[in-house]
Amino acid sequence: MAGMENSQELQRFLEQEKQKAMISEMVGKLTSVCWDKCITGSPGSKFSSSETSCLTSCAQRYMDMSIIIMKRFQSM
């Protein structure tokens, strides 16, 4: 069997899936955190514009914060 080719193909596939898993975990986590922060009342039939922009800002600020925390630890 063409072992080398197959294992390289699998390796690539696994790498890709690992990446996807990381992204999906991050989106899932941030959705949970930002939902709790931004959606305070009972859910309506449509997001208000302030809820939408809160969710967007929440996700982006979380990333900003992650960078600051990483830098803080790197400088210790």
Place this chain on the structure above:
Amino acid sequence: MDAFSSSSPSNGSSSASPEALMDQLKSQLAQAYAEEFLETVRSKCFAKCITKPGSSLSGSESSCISRCVDRYIEATGIIGRALFNSPR
């Protein structure tokens, strides 16, 4: 990762071509993602909509749950877009 290529002739399910293995992995991953998402939606919407559990689910609780599920899915999309396709 040689385990995949070297051991397959000896075990019984050696019919697993890389394509079949990848397909199987993909569908198992998809199922795992879906289950995890479902569990999250359940706990979020229970917290939001069933604030005081009564003897049965009321109509307003049911409709709250429907809206909650829709909004949670929408929120997931908003977060994804905020992270990956917006100029920062």
